[in-house]
Amino acid sequence: MSSSNPLRQFVIKVNRYPSWLSRRLLTWLFRSKVKLVGTVGLEILKTDLKSVVFRQKNRKKVQNHIGSVHAAGMALLAESATGFIVGVNLPGDKLPLMKSMNLKYVKRASGDMQAVAELSDEQLAMLQRDEKGEVTVKVTVTDAANIEPVVCEMIWAWIPKNQKK
Template structure:
């Protein structure tokens, strides 16, 4: 089990903290590993193999000149979700590094944004090179505001 999965299980499973507080603890801890993620104040809601979700709260610090969540904040959320997904999904004998990102902005991000990263287990089991992680950002009303792929380079650990 990966360190990220252990942290999720421990922080969300502590009875006296409760799941909502545990998710906040996990989100803060994860953001310290890669401090740039803290700029969007992600709130992880689902962390499981092949599926991760987090919320980017709409606040002044992530808004652009028209008052919507900035495109780069959306990308930051996608990368955070992808990173957590990769850590909890990748087989123990492999390693990963991001290689590129292909994103389309499809609507205004005018609310809190739920960012979703997804893969299929077969992608990881047979990975020797490229793995494409599907990512999307969704408004509170269900409208997809950005979507794309983050390409990872996956190789055997040496």
Template sequence: MPASVLDLYRRITRWPAGHWLFSRAVCFKAPYFSSIRPRIELLEPGRCVASLRHRRAVTNHIGTVHAIALCNLAELTGGLAIDAGLPPSMRWIPKGMTVEYLRKATGTMRAVATLARPVAEAGEGYELPVDVAVNDPAGETVFRARIAMWVSPRR
């Protein structure tokens, strides 16, 4: 049986530059996330913390971190948080996301994703909300998202 994402995280992050290497591995598996160059800082069942460095490639026309880069960071952390506690018999996919842009996003952004409740095995699909808060370097929340994840049995 293949190792879970949590097993890989725990194994790889013990090495020097392990968080960087794990972040690159995630982006290799899901290439779209490479556009924001995330750094996964913490992963545990039901919780993920990742950062996004403010650089030209994620900057909009007014000099702040682009709204879609923040959405990308939210989806990445939300997905990893759910995946880390997912029973092998279940799978997930984002079903929808509501977002709030609260203030200008400048500097390194830090996202914290938490599940509303633990992932449970079930005979049929169900919706599981994941909350994500993104803070700026001063600790101010600049963005919030609630992602509706659809969790269902593997076929």
């Protein structure tokens, strides 16, 4: 039987609030746990526990030499969105771990960036059922013109928390 997940319980609770408030609370919680996310200013716009939408504003702090969001910023955006959706769907006694990420930068980005990460019903069942395993999380990163400048493959693994070394 799976153990309770405090992150999931928090998300369920704050999703009952108005969207402007739930966005702020989700973002605040995630930034408090993943400090780099707060440093670069990632925001969680919404989640239904099967998918999540993250945003990276194109601010001076995260820009590259041509004025768009830095490649590392795009990678963090995709990694954060996929990690969040895996994290809220694992039982509380499991530890999510990034196994691999493959990013192909295919077009020049402009403006703010957005990442949408989602899990299928089959993947959700596997996260709940299997003691340990891995999952490739679908994530789409787009810019302000709705162009996909980077194609991402993010593979997450999980293990029992008492197994970490």
